[in-house]
Amino acid sequence: MGAIRGAGSAGPPETRGAGSAGPQRVMDPELQNLQDSSAFASEVSEGRLVTEEMLLNVGPQHPATHGVFRLLATIDGERIVRAEPVVGYMHRGYEKLVEQRDYRQITNLISRMDWLSGINNELPLALALEELMEIEVPPRAQYLRVALAEMNRILNHLMFFQSFSAELGAITPTFYAFREREDIQYAMESVTGGRMHFGYFRPGGLKEDVPKGFIAMALAAVRKVIQRLPDYEDLLTGNEIFKQRTINVGVLDKEVAYSYGVSGPIGRGSSIDMDVRRDEPYLVYDQFDFEVCNGTHGDCFDRFWVLLHEVVESAKIVEQALAGLPPGPIMGKVPRVVEAPKGEVYVRTENPLGELGFYLVSDGGRRPYRIKIRTPSFSNVSALPHALQNTLVADMIAILGSFFFVLGDVDR
């Protein structure tokens, strides 16, 4: 054993010491020809030099996959020929579980779908029930719902800012993003007691009113975000390495995005000008000034740009909602037992990652007959193979990161 290792490291004597007078080994003239770059290129282009495809398995446990997600990539050298996402490692069967529970229990269950935007997940169910039961929600509850939903959007997008830049090798944004997140998180915690899963929206209103001092605390937190975010943008968008790694990388075509139902910031990055908050305003979104951010090329940089700029727009909405918060009750007239009348309705909201829709079928009972949950990440991830095709292995992490999906939302 030791003798073999020793022989290997020393190497055969005739290959070393080319300058000595001893015996020399000369390169095969055919190989020397190949070193001529033009000859080598023609070998590849004319197909005389055959390369072999290789199957690369990424995940299910990989730091870049935000959960348990597996990607089967067929690679040819450094190029990804095909990529096939494999999902289902976190399938919990929410659509079946909700059929066995009454509506109050479901609110807390569905909060766990997309764990980065807990309070946004609760919204469409409350809206669907209010639509079927014809409940009027008092204005104070609507304003608070908007404020909290947008605060959760800021939390989600700052998490993207952190994870995406960390995946591209920049460490500093992590500390800045978590500093801002903590202030907002603290304000939300004072309202609900939770940090991820809030269980705060009820059909007809809210669980309880916000505590004293919340408005000042939340306003201070979002104003800090508005003030500091331009600096964070400069940190990355002016960085040459960041630009090289994201511009024109992982382009998702607009027509492909339409046919896959890609929505939210990922869709807007591909210039799908669509935002439920503006197009079909729910709650009181029509009373606030905000802009919808749209990309132009559909590459990683556009998706990053859209997600980052939405933080400021969300912060502006929070500011307006809390500054104009009307007094009054926080709960509408809701029967003690929530029973939706017979009927079906599709209600959708703008979740941080895209369009979250609930198709609720009720047969008049305390439990829903069927709820189809249309989650944004599911549709977004199904379009991944198109963005990954013909890219380089080194760009894979940037593309996966820029799609920003949450696996709990894909698998449900």
Place this chain on the structure above:
Amino acid sequence: MRLEADDALDRVKGALGERVTDAHLNHGQVDVTVEPANLVEVLTILRDDIALGCRFFTFLSAVDRSTFNFDDDNEQGGLEVLVHLYSPEKIWHVNLHVPLDFDTPVCPSITGVFKGAEWHERETAEMFGIHFTDHPNLVTLYLSEDFEGHPMLKSFKLPARSYVKDWPGAKDPDEAAAGGR
């Protein structure tokens, strides 16, 4: 240019004509009923007709209505495929209901019209036991390959809710008020 729901319904009726068996409004969205044989043609018209413009594929799923509590006791529900489309420019929604034969549910695949339906159909196939003809790769999405049964059918009972003892406390506020724990 926003399309009001009433106008959308008129345009759908005009463009689809005899291809749909029923078209009405439900909570501001157009609901149409389509036979499986006409599904692909109807979706192509909805997508390509410039006056309709339903280019955004929202979801495909199914509903098992076999235990639905109908007002009329004689009415018996079956299995239907549900497709939702949306027009981003004209801002209107359409829900397509495709009734299927309950014992041998077969539906044409719509992946030729909307590529993104591939995963949705794979999920619906394993959850409801619906076969989508001409699907490029109809394998399971979430479940393991040796999983028996179709979990989203009403006949599939959750073991945790059917075999174990009842929860000892009151489940509803009414029961609690009536003396339950």
